[in-house]
Amino acid sequence: MLEVYWICFSGGVLFALVTLIVGDILGDFLGGFFHSLSMDHLDVLQPMVLVGGITVFGGSGIMLNQYTHLEPVSAAIVSLVISSLVSIGVYFSYIKPMKNSENSTGFSMKDLVGKIAEVTVPIPVEGYGEVVLKAGAGNTNQIAGNLDSVEIPSGTRVVVGKEIDGILYVFRYE
Numbered sequence: 001m002l003e004v005y006w007i008c009f010s011g012g013v014l015f016a017l018v019t020l021i022v023g024d025i026l027g028d029f030l031g032g033f034f035h036s037l038s039m040d041h042l043d044v045l046q047p048m049v050l051v052g053g054i055t056v057f058g059g060s061g062i063m064l065n066q067y068t069h070l071e072p073v074s075a076a077i078v079s080l081v082i083s084s085l086v087s088i089g090v091y092f093s094y095i096k097p098m099k100n101s102e103n104s105t106g107f108s109m110k111d112l113v114g115k116i117a118e119v120t121v122p123i124p125v126e127g128y129g130e131v132v133l134k135a136g137a138g139n140t141n142q143i144a145g146n147l148d149s150v151e152i153p154s155g156t157r158v159v160v161g162k163e164i165d166g167i168l169y170v171f172r173y174e
Helices: 002-037 040-045 047-067 072-100
Strands: 116-121 128-135 138-146 157-164 167-172
Touching: 002 047, 047 072, 116 138, 116 167, 128 157, 128 167
Parallel strands: 138 167
Antiparallel strands: 116 128, 116 157, 128 138, 157 167
């Protein structure tokens, strides 16, 4: 059983070193494989959780075998419990928070009503120009119409009053 522990431990350490040295290349090569495993409902199958658990299983098995008088089956069970706890800890302390911290660039046009924007292309009294405003995790440029009865020059701060058919209708921000 000691050989199995050493293989698991050595494989995990080797994977960590290779990932550290050529992580981008390996990530591109194995990304499709792990991505197919890690569907939205199976985030626990992330490489960090799987390989980390296998490495901890091997390391704890070696330590239990060397420094305790447990029977091989008992040592394997304890090692499996330890690796499961560490994997759960890695998942909830690193993987899940990192997934939740991802920013979305998606937004709804209806969400832009009431936001402050800046005119980038002058908006005539009857016609369209362009505004830039913060939406989601970034900025977006949108076609804008005029709610005021005067031309709105570039650089003017405006408020989005309404949205109709994908066009934002704005008025001066005062």
